[in-house]
């Protein structure tokens with residue numbers, strides 16, 4: 001047996017909110033990385049619907065978004081045969097563990113989370129307790145699988161630090177139970193939106209969705225911000241100050257990138273030409289993703305079956321962890337009054 005197969009693989013966990021369609025920023029910043037990791041790690045990828053309800057939402061839309069997210073993730077290359085892909089709410093143990101972990105989580109620490117403060121500021125009429133305890137559920141997501149590596153963006157740094165602190169407090173109080181998870185920050189530079197100013201994000205409306213057709217993609221690219229110093233066609237540009245060039249780095253060959261750099265810095269090509277070249281590369285990737293999505297959609301029950309199978313596999317692990325956790329806490333020990341488990 002080859003060496004790499006005999007060593008137990010490390011466990012990875014990551015989660016994504018069912019925000020609707022994936023966009024280029026999610027794809028380049030996170031999902032491509034997940035796809036690369038799934039061959040060498042034991043991966044759990046989770047669509048975190050219980051996190052999503054902490055912000056305004058519609059139940060019917062939530063169901064749809066969860067399925068769309070699953071479809072997009074698989075289309076991007078998450079392989080259900082390699083990774084466990086599932087929906088958070090289908091594995092009840094996550095919320096149960098979150099409650100247990102809350103008892104070793106500091107109120108002051110939660111109040112220092114910048115994401116909580118940002119969300120509270122943006123939505124002063126709905127500062128609910130779920131928003132406040134969001135990072136505790138996130139810690140539960142990770143710890144219930146004893147995951148040691150967590151691929152996330154820089155914006156999750158504080159949440160990961162808190163998860164580690166929760167582990168230390170829990171283990172000190174109840175005995176060695178969990179391992180401190182480590183963040184795996186992707187090396188991908190921040191993907192800016194089409195405005196070239198802020199991070200690409202659905203709430204800012206500066207995205208290209210993976211579901212848009214070529215014409216829609218082109219209409220957005222056509223007006224995307226470039227090097228602000230290049231005003232006229234005859235001005236030379238600086239590719240390193242141009243967000244369109246950043247995208248070329250992901251979608252274009254080395255030769256094409258060199259051509260762009262030369263053309264831009266000598267005013268040999270204009271921004272529109274540069275964007276047309278970019279479109280060719282983007283199209284190649286999107287065509288592949290669209291083809292996979294079409295295949296999935298042709299099999300009506302495929303997504304549900306994949307998610308149900310993922311939830312079963314995840315639950316087998318999560319349930320074991322909870323037996324240990326309940327035992328450590330002294331709750332629901334055999335001999336105590338027990339209710340039958342509710343139906344899954």
Ligand code: TRP
Pocket residue numbers: 013014015016017048051137138139141142150151152156
């Ligand atoms: N909070 C993460 C985000 O918004 C999503 C998430 C939920 C997550 N649970 C997680 C990420 C556990 C990593 C691990 O991006």
